[in-house]
Amino acid sequence: MKTETKKIVAKTGNEAAAYAMKQINPDVVAAYPITPSTEIIQIFSKYVADGEVDTEFIPVESEHSAISVCIGASTGGARVMTATSSQGLALMHEILYIASSFRLPIVMIVGNRALSGPINIHCDHSDTMGSRDSGWIQIYCENANEVYHTIINAVKISEKVNLPCMVMMDGFIVTHGMENVLILEDEEVREFLGKREPLYSILDLKNPITVGPLALYDYYMEHKRSQVDAILKSKKIISDVFEEYNRKFGLSIPSFIEEYFLDDAEIAVIAMSSASGTLKEAVDLLREKGERVGILRLKITRPFPYEILRKKLENLKVVGVMDRAETFSTMGGPVSIEVKAALYSLIKRPLIQSFVFGLGGREFSLEDAIKVFDILKKINKENKLEEEFIYIGLRE
Amino acid sequence: MKLKPWRELEEGAVIKNVPTSLKYKTGEWKKESPLFDSEKCTHCLLCWLYCPDFVIKVKDGKIYKFDLDYCKGCGICSKVCPKGAILMKEEKI
Amino acid sequence: MKKILSLKELSERNTGLTSGHRACSGCAFPSIIKMVVASSDYPVVISNATGCLEVVSTIYPYSAWNVPWIHVAFENAAAVISGVESAYKVLKKKGLIPENEKINFIVIGGDGGTYDIGLQALSGAIERGHNFLYVLYDNQAYMNTGVQRSSATPFGANTTTSPVGKKMPGKIQHRKDIIEIIAAHEIPYVAQASPSHFGDLIKKVRRAFEIEGPKFIAVISPCVPGWGYNESETVELARLAVETCFWPLYEIDQGVYRVNYKPKEKLPVKEWLLKQDRFSHLKNREDLIEEIQKKVDEKWERLLRLDGQKIF
Numbered sequence: 029m030k031t032e033t034k035k036i037v038a039k040t041g042n043e044a045a046a047y048a049m050k051q052i053n054p055d056v057v058a059a060y061p062i063t064p065s066t067e068i069i070q071i072f073s074k075y076v077a078d079g080e081v082d083t084e085f086i087p088v089e090s091e092h093s094a095i096s097v098c099i100g101a102s103t104g105g106a107r108v109m110t111a112t113s114s115q116g117l118a119l120m121h122e123i124l125y126i127a128s129s130f131r132l133p134i135v136m137i138v139g140n141r142a143l144s145g146p147i148n149i150h151c152d153h154s155d156t157m158g159s160r161d162s163g164w165i166q167i168y169c170e171n172a173n174e175v176y177h178t179i180i181n182a183v184k185i186s187e188k189v190n191l192p193c194m195v196m197m198d199g200f201i202v203t204h205g206m207e208n209v210l211i212l213e214d215e216e217v218r219e220f221l222g223k224r225e226p227l228y229s230i231l232d233l234k235n236p237i238t239v240g241p242l243a244l245y246d247y248y249m250e251h252k253r254s255q256v257d258a259i260l261k262s263k264k265i266i267s268d269v270f271e272e273y274n275r276k277f278g279l280s281i282p283s284f285i286e287e288y289f290l291d292d293a294e295i296a297v298i299a300m301s302s303a304s305g306t307l308k309e310a311v312d313l314l315r316e317k318g319e320r321v322g323i324l325r326l327k328i329t330r331p332f333p334y335e336i337l338r339k340k341l342e343n344l345k346v347v348g349v350m351d352r353a354e355t356f357s358t359m360g361g362p363v364s365i366e367v368k369a370a371l372y373s374l375i376k377r378p379l380i381q382s383f384v385f386g387l388g389g390r391e392f393s394l395e396d397a398i399k400v401f402d403i404l405k406k407i408n409k410e411n412k413l414e415e416e417f418i419y420i421g422l423r424e
Numbered sequence: 425m426k427l428k429p430w431r432e433l434e435e436g437a438v439i440k441n442v443p444t445s446l447k448y449k450t451g452e453w454k455k456e457s458p459l460f461d462s463e464k465c466t467h468c469l470l471c472w473l474y475c476p477d478f479v480i481k482v483k484d485g486k487i488y489k490f491d492l493d494y495c496k497g498c499g500i501c502s503k504v505c506p507k508g509a510i511l512m513k514e515e516k517i
Numbered sequence: 518m519k520k521i522l523s524l525k526e527l528s529e530r531n532t533g534l535t536s537g538h539r540a541c542s543g544c545a546f547p548s549i550i551k552m553v554v555a556s557s558d559y560p561v562v563i564s565n566a567t568g569c570l571e572v573v574s575t576i577y578p579y580s581a582w583n584v585p586w587i588h589v590a591f592e593n594a595a596a597v598i599s600g601v602e603s604a605y606k607v608l609k610k611k612g613l614i615p616e617n618e619k620i621n622f623i624v625i626g627g628d629g630g631t632y633d634i635g636l637q638a639l640s641g642a643i644e645r646g647h648n649f650l651y652v653l654y655d656n657q658a659y660m661n662t663g664v665q666r667s668s669a670t671p672f673g674a675n676t677t678t679s680p681v682g683k684k685m686p687g688k689i690q691h692r693k694d695i696i697e698i699i700a701a702h703e704i705p706y707v708a709q710a711s712p713s714h715f716g717d718l719i720k721k722v723r724r725a726f727e728i729e730g731p732k733f734i735a736v737i738s739p740c741v742p743g744w745g746y747n748e749s750e751t752v753e754l755a756r757l758a759v760e761t762c763f764w765p766l767y768e769i770d771q772g773v774y775r776v777n778y779k780p781k782e783k784l785p786v787k788e789w790l791l792k793q794d795r796f797s798h799l800k801n802r803e804d805l806i807e808e809i810q811k812k813v814d815e816k817w818e819r820l821l822r823l824d825g826q827k828i829f
Binding site: 055056058082083084086087088089090092093096097098099100101102103104105106108122123126230231232233236237238239240241242243244247 | 560562564571572575576577578580582583584585586587588589590592593596597598599600601602603604605606607608610611613614618620637638640641642644645
Binding site: 428437439442443444445446447448449450453454468469470472473474475476477478479482484485491493494496497498499500502503504512 | 524525527528529532534535536537538539540542543544545546547548551552574575576577578579580581582583586712715747748749750751752753
């Protein structure tokens with residue numbers, strides 16, 4: 029551990045992401061600008077122009093081509109990265125599934141932004157929730173510091189499991205918010221990551237391969253099952269990589285979840301990304317009044333850490349799940365539905381209330397966070413749920 | 425070919441040790457077969473060039489074999505032969 | 518580099534594709550691939566768009582390719598090769614690929630993947646200047662999904678989405694001029710070729726491989742079920758397309774137009790059209806045949822005017 033070399037700098041989430049990319053020095057970066065993640069690629073292009081990285085930067089004509097270039101380069105054995113948001117991710121949708129089925133490590137940074145329509149440029153999670161079943165590892169970060177460290181971990185995880193990985197931060201709130209970021213030395217990053225060892229290479233001329241064949245009913249299902257196996261095995265690798273990183277650099281970057289006063293809590297909220305900061309403030313206030321409330325921040329949603337959730341939530345009475353996306357299932361947001369599914373097999377389980385908040389960048393205030401706990405306290409007192417889902421911050 | 429269980433598949437559905445299609449005999453499709461008269465052949469190799477199924481085997485510029493295991497019987501070889509050295513005859517079932 | 522290769526020399530080389538693929542009997546594209554891949558003096562890496570060729574040649578676990586080959590989706594074959602080529606460049610720069618190793622990167626797409634759904638990715642890749650040869654096998658409709666019209670389908674053709682009806686005589690639009698669209702990008706080499714004129718095709722492919730940067734060759738690829746003719750007539754159908762000047766053989770090499778083949782006697786387009794079931798309803802429609810002939814003549818005359826001229 030070389031704590032003396034670490035320094036703290038002020039960076040926005042986008043700047044932190046671009047800086048991590050510079051230190052990673054990927055072989056190929058292909059991207060198309062889109063608000064609010066545009067800056068990542070702008071800053072990175074300058075690193076390329078100044079010769080600070082060896083990267084082949086491919087400024088493509090669409091996000092569809094961005095991810096397609098990433099696939100091509102990754103099959104060649106290159107270390108590959110990209111960044112996008114919202115409509116850009118939606119345009120990539122078709123190709124996301126192919127990237128994971130090819131078992132290619134690709135790290136994509138996503139500045140979360142609402143999907144059209146109406147067109148909107150601000151934060152919610154409808155973009156990445158829409159690609160939750162595409163076979164990618166999905167990691168949601170709380171702040172710029174976590175973005176920086178998680179991106180470095182994501183490269184290693186992605187290359188070890190041979191699956192692509194998305195690293196998320198909230199659009200504008202984190203992408204454009206200036207925060208303290210503790211940065212490593214370039215050498216530390218490069219040594220931690222080492223070289224990529226690809227599963228196969230399209231550039232291996234001595235051993236030609238066919239990538240992307242047609243697999244019909246006699247083989248498709250077996251291939252999908254083997255892909256499930258890969259993401260199943262990623263769970264241990266994800267924990268191990270974060271643990272190694274934290275140990276090496278004396279840090280405590282969470283992997284799957286972060287707990288906040290969860291140990292003795294009766295009531296807890298499951299939150300993701302930047303909103304958990306506001307909820308933590310609410311918990312501080314309520315704890316001062318002696319209320320047993322806590323937070324479980326869910327950081328990784330693919331693979332879904334159901335084992336951890338079962339263990340951590342088993343003894344709670346009421347759990348609220350904060351979703352920054354809709355499913356139109358009339359059952360609330362996507363994470364609430366998955367949390368309910370995860371806990372269903374428990375004999376004793378908490379009541380689970382779904383909350384939808386912050387769509388299209390709608391502010392989530394401390395008052396809103398207190399309101400969430402008030403609702404959960406009422407549910408706890410009456411021991412029943414009255415509504416399938418509750419919108420927070422909506423004009424009625 | 426015996427279908428493999430999922431654990432034995434190549435990761436990423438990649439096909440190695442190509443070409444593997446040689447195990448798939450498309451010759452069963454044909455209704456007509458080329459009948460090759462080596463006496464008439466001048467080894468211009470037009471049939472080799474235009475055979476869609478890589479049936480006609482050439483060594484040192486000479487045709488030495490029609491690999492009928494893959495011949496679909498299209499008759500292009502017969503059509504492009506300037507010497508009439510390939511005739512299509514009906515397959516007996 | 519020797520421009521011309523004899524068929525004997527060609528027959529001694531790797532053809533890329535092998536037996537056991539499941540293309541229709543009499544399909545044109547296996548011979549086109551043979552000519553393209555065997556023309557390369559260096560190893561090739563191929564990116565293939567979704568389409569007939571991809572489907573028939575890689576039905577898991579059977580692949581008919583003996584060269585590195587990748588297929589990702591329908592519309593992005595040019596973007597995929599951009600990535601592969603970029604990986605190659607950077608890995609070479611980093612010393613992970615030997616300095617003297619040379620690869621010819623090839624994209625193969627049908628008319629659907631080129632004129633239509635893949636046009637954007639192709640335009641982007643050639644504008645960025647990646648080093649690859651794009652080979653279009655143009656069978657003039659979406660044959661893989663059952664003969665639906667594309668923007669490459671000629672006027673008057675009967676397809677399943679431009680069917681002949683009481684009011685409509687097949688496709689009512691003329692086809693898009695893909696060569697002109699690609700040439701407008703001012704890339705170093707654009708050409709049109711036919712498997713029937715193999716010497717010309719091979720020469721063009723070998724010329725393309727000499728040049729650094731994006732290259733594009735459109736090759737006509739007669740389709741037995743889609744066009745409707747006897748499967749032994751594939752080469753003849755390609756030849757008639759050239760002899761009628763429906764599919765002229767020409768190139769735009771570093772901006773200079775060159776008509777590579779001028780038929781001694783330009784045949785009426787009717788002789789090509791009426792050999793195909795997709796145009797059989799035109800037998801009694803002299804007016805429509807005339808319209809097609811007029812279009813062919815205009816295009817041919819324009820080409821003759823441009824022959825030898827430098828356009829960029």
